Amino acid sequence: FGQAKTIDDDLLGDLEEALFTADIGVRTSQKLVDMVHDSLGKKDMDRPDKVWAALKDQIRALLDVGAPPLDLDRAKPLVIMVVGVNGAGKTTSIGKLAKRYTEAGKKVLLAAGDTFRAAAVEQLEVWADRAGVPVVKGSSGQDPSSVIFEAIERAEREGYDVCIADTAGRLQAKVELMDELAKVHRVSGKALAGAPHEVWLVLDSTNGQNAISQAKVFTEAVAVTGLVLTKLDGTAKGGVIIGISDEMRLPVRYIGIGEKVEDLRAFDADAFAEALLA
């Protein structure tokens, strides 16, 4: 007597509510609860503090995808292609990265690969100015592949360490836009063998379950190598990346925590799990 075989119903309800309202999703929430269950000794099942601690550990475990640390020196220029749905925070994140890498002593070049949206190039130019780096841009409506091709060639010719390519926002359900992105990827490889060395999908942490479809479809189109999770300074928890990490083994490289140039942090899984359950 006094030995619980399963987690108490009320506590289970609290766990579920915390998980669902953090956008962790049905499938992953169930998986986490099962993992917590399996990891707990019988006598700990009815101790809320043990259960919550176990949940945090399992979240940490799923986020640890075993990706190698980011190595900006493994290619010169290291070409980073930034992709994602409309309004996720791509252009802003590129501005922050340009500043961060410049301060780390890297020579950075930006490519204004969004040739479609109103004032997209102008927006990137303001960020480039803030970071003190140049931008390669084309004419409005120009094929984004050719703009990025030119940028990579210039980066190589002029000894840049990093070339970051901005692309237009696009919804993954739009086949012709995903084809355009795949072409940008292919053409980058023609400008420089091995490019793009990194393809980062920018995910808005206010997104719900659609982020999973974004990760899958963008990866099918351009072999995504990492994630940037933006807008974590808001009230959304970004829990959907736990399922994405588990299923797709994609590392979160950075998080965006505001709209200023310094509002970027390297991803810290422990801090993320802590904030999620807060």
Add this chain to the structure above:
Amino acid sequence: TISKGFRTVKHRFQGKRELTEDNITEALRDIRISLLEADVDFKVVRGFIGRVKEKALGEVVQISAGHGADRQEVKPGDHFIKICQDELEALMGPVDTGLNFSAGITTVMMIGLQGAGKTTTTGKLAQWLTDQGRRPMLVAADIYRPAAIQQLRVLGERLDVPVYHEEGKQPPEICKNALGYAKSRGRDVVLFDTAGRLAIDEQLMGELGEIKRLTKPDNVMLVVDAMIGQDAVRTAASFDERIGIDGFIMTKLDGDARGGAALSIKAVTGKPIKFLGMGETLDALEEFRPEGLASRIMG
């Protein structure tokens, strides 16, 4: 047209002669999962499931007590689905689209989180208004985002609609002065495009309050991204409490996001869904109709 979620439910009841507590519970489990995966708010789902269960069980009692004998003619699956659909429609609320037009100059204030689609939707509304024979004017009141003014100016040029801005002024003053300018130019609808902001940002919410105080807008529209998850209710409720919204516009529905937040926001704030953004071009705006959204959310 019946959605996939409802089809699974129908399947469950195939060959069953009646609604029972067991088959209702099973069906509701499927529906709950479907709604949560569609990003409907956790508590809104709980309320919905509770009400449907109560109604459906009430039917079981009725039928087994021999009342409503003629109801046994309706297949149990169809009957259960009808209960769900009625409940969904009740949540979506009565259709109340379009804008509140005033006798003089009609004002529309566009607000919402960063990247939701405010600037683009402001342009779309201007096109919609022009098509109706009105004379809109756009006000660039986002002084923070790089090239935000430029973005709105490009849209204005495409639509041949004037864009008002004043360098070096704060948004409340820009919006207030825009009204005088609109009057002098014979414009009859003024749309304020504001900067994206978090509902928890005290200073920026204060700025919105100030714009509202100075311009007394006829329409405060909350612009919401269809992909938004469980944060939808938190955000919408905060904006509504702090500023007061007249309606909301859901954008990016041309993608495959289920858009469950539309249900949640309507359920919690009681405010109507006015328009739907269906693409990046300025003609991609529709007035809200419940049928399409209900079946999309049900999956």
